Amino acid sequence: MSAIVTFAYGQHAAYLPLIEPILREYGRRFGYDVVAHTELADDVRPPAWSKVKFLLDALVTHREVIWIDSDAILLDLSRDLRKDVKRATEFAWTVHHYDNADYPNSGVLFLRSTPDTVALLNAVYAQEDLIEHPWWENAALIRLLGYSAEIVDEGRTQTPMNVAVQHLDASWNSIRQDRGTPMRVRHFAGDSPELRAIGMAELVLSHPGLDGVRDIDSARNAAKKLLGRTQRKIREDRKAAHELRQQSRPN
Numbered sequence: 001m002s003a004i005v006t007f008a009y010g011q012h013a014a015y016l017p018l019i020e021p022i023l024r025e026y027g028r029r030f031g032y033d034v035v036a037h038t039e040l041a042d043d044v045r046p047p048a049w050s051k052v053k054f055l056l057d058a059l060v061t062h063r064e065v066i067w068i069d070s071d072a073i074l075l076d077l078s079r080d081l082r083k084d085v086k087r088a089t090e091f092a093w094t095v096h097h098y099d100n101a102d103y104p105n106s107g108v109l110f111l112r113s114t115p116d117t118v119a120l121l122n123a124v125y126a127q128e129d130l131i132e133h134p135w136w137e138n139a140a141l142i143r144l145l146g147y148s149a150e151i152v153d154e155g156r157t158q159t160p161m162n163v164a165v166q167h168l169d170a171s172w173n174s175i176r177q178d179r180g181t182p183m184r185v186r187h188f189a190g191d192s193p194e195l196r197a198i199g200m201a202e203l204v205l206s207h208p209g210l211d212g213v214r215d216i217d218s219a220r221n222a223a224k225k226l227l228g229r230t231q232r233k234i235r236e237d238r239k240a241a242h243e244l245r246q247q248s249r250p251n
């Protein structure tokens, strides 16, 4: 059996009602269990590290596991991601390229349950010097899979762990800086909470690929509310900034 796993916590909790009906529809169509975590697996480390624990758990019960961040939205329900994964692949992700650099991104992952992927995830968790790194477990994956990334190890490349890695097209993890065509998953990686909320809500409300999703109405209602809350917040911030400017103006 296969699983799709996600984790919506803190600020991301508001995205779950938008994405969960879509994940469940995808699961029904292609035969995935959907596991949506809402509590930390580890309350000592920053929340991103819980992903590693959830993946390790999922690899015990499922032979193939897809991870999709809760700030990412599945838009193409016509294609099973596994169709783009080779038989020998143990781990697949998208490596974005922009600003003359490579950015492997752990927002969308495919993992096959093998001793190699379990060892990889355990080693990821053991990179304690990266616990507070701004890229968290993504930084540990970059290091352990042998990518050279200035931001993780000052450009030094380490010997990669023995895992059969495949790169997925940017369509499976389409971000603002590196759009995939077609856009199968849109990921609001690194965007501000406001931009992310507006972007996700607009897609849920208007993307034609989602029309056939059971429970899309509940996702669209949640999207409308999120959009309203976000627009109100932006207006309030603008008003407060305007008042601050007025107050600091010399008389």
Ligand SMILES: [Mn+2]
Pocket: 069, 070, 071, 072, 107, 187, 188, 189, 190
């Ligand atoms: Mn993300």
